[in-house]
Amino acid sequence: MTFSITELFAQHATDKFDLYEQHLNQQMVRVLKTIGYDRHYKRALGQYLYDQDGNEYLDLLSGFGVFAIGRNHPTVISALQETLTLELPNLVQLDVSVLSGLLAQEILKTTPENITKMFFCNSGTEAVEAAIKFARYTTKRQKIVFCEHGYHGLTMGSLSLNGEEIFREGFGPLLPECSSVPFNDLVALEKALANKDVAAFIVEPVQGKGVNIPNDNYLPEVERLCKQYGTLFVADEVQTGLGRTGKFWAIDHWNVQPDMICMAKALSGGFVPVGGVAMTQKIMDTVYNRMDRAVVHGSTFAKNNMAMAAGLATLHVMAEENLVENSARIGTDIITNLNALSGKYEFLKEARGLGMMIAIEFQSPKSLSLKAAWAMLEAANKGLFCQMVTIPLFKDQRILTQVAGHGMNVVKLLPPLNLTEKDRDHIVSAFDKTIADTHQIPGSIWDLGKNLASHALKSKKSG
Structure with missing residues (x-):
């Protein structure tokens, strides 16, 4: 008997809410039905x-x-279909891949000149987790500062930097030595950094929760203060990056140079999850400073050929269109x-x-x-x-x-x-x-x- 996704969809066209309620999160189904969003979508373009x-x-x-x-872009679909038919070696692990090198090269063409290295992972929250680890190892400090009402993901490290209490409630204790300051408040930030014991300040250039836009001098002053106190400046561009704000990176509106840029979401083209952290040479060389540390941080499915192909095709579409x-x-x-x-x-x-x-x-x-x-x-x-x-x-x-x-x-x-x-x-x-x-x-x-x-x-x- 052949296996067919088309047949499965045909057989269960209207079963999704029952299946989800029975086997997954029934509260999500209740929400959709309560607000009238319980539609059966058949196609997206x-x-x-x-x-x-x-x-x-x-x-x-x-x-x-x-x-x-957009959904189901034909260029990305074609790239993924082509990748599937090439019978490429994938995730050999004791090897490096061509496509990951090419995607890193294309991304780094868009970043500030101080950013020259890439680390790939599977999602935005993984990118933030990596940034936390890299910052701590590079600075030999423990503290991380983030902004009130900020959002950086839901795994334990990134959740520790989440400024919305509803996401944190009941999941503690979270990472120690993580503290928040008000967004757009330079006085509070300098006070938090003044003891020179903060590894990183992580901030969304535009806050996703509420779409809060900083004052014109905020991010340039963030960069200056971080340099002054030896703190790494991490821009979380998981949502704001790749053209979302009308510049390729939101930081481009203020011409700042962070030490790390976290990315994900749009880089996937909507097909295969892919995330990453772009960083300075110094951070990369500090974390991966010896051959026995070559695999000190990584992710099993990161750099897989399908994700890298999706990222390359997505960047091509963004430029072409x-x-x-x-x-x-x-x-x-x-x-x-x-x-x-x-x-x-x-x-x-x-x-x-x-x-x-x-x-x-x-x-x-x-x-x-x-x-x-x-x-x-x-x-x-x-x-x-x-x-x-x-x-x-x-x-x-x-x-x-x-x-x-x-x-x-x-x-x-x-x-x-x-x-x-x-x-x-x-x-x-x-x-x-x-x-x-x-x-x-x-x-x-x-x-x-x-x-x-x-x-x-x-x-x-x-x-």
């Missing part, structure tokens, strides 16, 4: 998803930034056009972001009836207003978005970088319509709001 009825959805989530070049430039142009248009709506709507505070990393923030209104409605949602669960926006965006406008973080009144857009002007106009029009509906009390959108509040209150009581 570029920036679009298609359900079993042929309905098209504009994906502004892109797998948390994985699908920067001018996706970094498109990210800057279309992203700026979306932010500008959404901000133009703020005068019309009391709930809309602002749109902000860089490139196609965009936040739409909402606020308490001044009108009494709107203020009372807002307070009702906030009392049930802080940030619930955003769910009242994202659900009709999905259901009525067929746009997939996300809330930017726990307890935030911020909707986040993290779309593929190949959005068109038509997509841009659809996004602005959809937000205009949906935000307008939130100002109609009573109205169907506030019936949804009451249901969400009821669910939130029940959840609190059961918790």
Whole structure:
């Protein structure tokens, strides 16, 4: 009997929620069904998803930034198919691979001139784990400083640098000697570094949770302070890198030179997980300083041929299709056009972001009836207003978005970088319509709001 994935999909086309509930995380299924996101997607192409009825959805989530070049890009598919047919030696381990060398070479063409070496792994959290180890070994210090509300992954080392308590709760004790400072606060950072005992300061150039953008002098001063106190400056570009912010790396907006750059997500092309740490020669030579330390840190599946081929093809697509430039142009248009709506709507505070990393923030209104409605949602669960926006965006406008973080009144857009002007106009029009509906009390959108509040209150009581 032949084995066929096509047949398995055909046989179980509508079984995914039952299978997931039975064998995996049933709470995830409950969430999807509660908010009406329980669709059966059949196909995906570029920036679009298609359900079993042929309905098209504009994906502004892109797998948390994985699908920067869009879903199922034919160039990456072709590269992976070709790699599979070549019968290449793979993961020989007591050998080195051509494709990993080529991918490292291409990545290092894009980094600041002080960054000359690459380490490959499988994911963003693995990249952060490597950066922690490399920083400690290089500096012979133990302490790591990170930012409040930062996000660096969920394995134990990276979780120790996670600025969101909801991810940390109940998983301790975490790594000792890890402490946080407020983002964009140079006084607090210098105080944390002043004893010259901090191995690394790790920071997202733009914070993913909330899309918080630093002041213009923040990262240049971070670089200066780290050099002054002998601390390594680590830029976590897992989400912000590869064109997301309208520059190849987000650090390029401020022309800074970190000691390490962590990357993953978009480098995969959406097919084969790949992560990495780009670093200075000094760090590489310090960690791997003798032949008996050649394998002192690594990852079994890192540098596998499929991952390296996916990375090479992804970089080719980004250059060929001018996706970094498109990210800057279309992203700026979306932010500008959404901000133009703020005068019309009391709930809309602002749109902000860089490139196609965009936040739409909402606020308490001044009108009494709107203020009372807002307070009702906030009392049930802080940030619930955003769910009242994202659900009709999905259901009525067929746009997939996300809330930017726990307890935030911020909707986040993290779309593929190949959005068109038509997509841009659809996004602005959809937000205009949906935000307008939130100002109609009573109205169907506030019936949804009451249901969400009821669910939130029940959840609190059961918790």
